[in-house]
Amino acid sequence: MQTISTSDITIHIRDEGPRDGRAVVLANSLGTDLRIWDALLPLLPAGLRIVRFDKRGHGLTDATPAPYSMDQLVADAEAVCDGLSLRDVTFVGLSIGGLIGQGLAARRPDLVRALVLMDTAAQIGTAQLWQDRIDTINRDGIAALAGPILERWFTPAFRDADPEFPLWRNMLTRTTVAGYAGCCAAIAGADLTESTRALTLPVLAMAGDQDGSTPPDLVRATADLCGAEFHVIPDAGHIPCVEQPAATARLLTDFLERTAP
Ligand SMILES: O=C(O)CCC(=O)CC(=O)O
Numbered sequence: 001m002q003t004i005s006t007s008d009i010t011i012h013i014r015d016e017g018p019r020d021g022r023a024v025v026l027a028n029s030l031g032t033d034l035r036i037w038d039a040l041l042p043l044l045p046a047g048l049r050i051v052r053f054d055k056r057g058h059g060l061t062d063a064t065p066a067p068y069s070m071d072q073l074v075a076d077a078e079a080v081c082d083g084l085s086l087r088d089v090t091f092v093g094l095s096i097g098g099l100i101g102q103g104l105a106a107r108r109p110d111l112v113r114a115l116v117l118m119d120t121a122a123q124i125g126t127a128q129l130w131q132d133r134i135d136t137i138n139r140d141g142i143a144a145l146a147g148p149i150l151e152r153w154f155t156p157a158f159r160d161a162d163p164e165f166p167l168w169r170n171m172l173t174r175t176t177v178a179g180y181a182g183c184c185a186a187i188a189g190a191d192l193t194e195s196t197r198a199l200t201l202p203v204l205a206m207a208g209d210q211d212g213s214t215p216p217d218l219v220r221a222t223a224d225l226c227g228a229e230f231h232v233i234p235d236a237g238h239i240p241c242v243e244q245p246a247a248t249a250r251l252l253t254d255f256l257e258r259t260a261p
Pocket residue numbers: 028029030031094095096097124149152153212213214238
C-alpha cells in the first residue's frame with residue numbers, strides 16, 4: 001500500500017506507470033474512493049504515470065473531525081503532488097475533485113499544466129443544501145440519503161441492470177460520516193468563480209447527460225468561465241468514469257494528445 005503523510009493525516013494513494021511518464025492525477029467525488037477510476041485506467045494511453053488518492057475522510061485515508069475547508073483539501077492534493085515530486089501535472093477532478101483541481105490550478109500554476117473538469121462546477125449547490133445534508137447524515141447516517149444520491153450518480157439503466165451497482169452503494173454508505181460531512185462543509189464554503197475565471201491553462205470539461213448532481217448546463221457554465229471545451233457524455237449520470245469509461249477515456253486521451261509537452 002502506498003501513502004503520503006501530511007502534518008495531520010496519512011493519505012492513501014496509488015501511483016502507477018513509469019516514474020518518468022507524463023503525470024496524471026485523478027481526484028474522486030464525494031462519497032467515493034480511488035476505485036472509481038478502475039475501469040478507465042486500462043483505456044488510457046500507455047506510458048502515463050497515473051496517481052490516484054483517497055481524499056480526507058474517504059477510502060483508506062485518515063478521517064479528521066468535520067468540518068473541512070476547500071483550502072485544506074487543496075493542500076492535501078498539493079501534498080500528494082509535491083510528496084511524489086510530480087511536475088506538469090494533468091489534474092482530473094470529478095465533482096468535489098474538480099473543485100480541488102480548480103483550487104490547485106489557481107494556487108500552483110507551476111505544478112498543474114492542464115485541467116480536466118468532470119461533472120463539476122466553480123460552485124456546487126447552496127450552503128443550505130449542504131447544511132441540510134450534514135444535519136441528516138449526522139442524525140441518521142449516510143444510508144438515509146443513499147437512495148437519492150445513487151439516483152443522481154447513475155442512470156436508471158445502470159441501477160437496474162449492472163451487477164456492480166450494489167457495490168457502489170456499499171462504497172457510499174461505508175464512507176465515514178466525518179469525511180462525508182467534512183467534505184460537504186468544504187463544498188458549501190467553496191465559490192471558486194473568480195479564481196477559475198482567471199485560469200489560463202488548457203481545460204477540458206465534460207458531464208454525463210443525466211447527471212443529477214452537477215447537470216450539463218451547470219458544468220458548461222464553468223467551462224465558459226475559463227474558456228474550456230465542453231462535452232456531454234451520453235447515457236451517464238454523475239460518475240461517467242464508472243458508467244461510460246470508454247467515452248470518458250476517448251475525451252481524456254484526445255485532450256492529453258493535444259496538450260502534450
Ligand atoms: O459528488 C460530489 O463530489 C458532490 C456533488 C454531489 O452532490 C453528489 C451527490 O449528488 O451526492
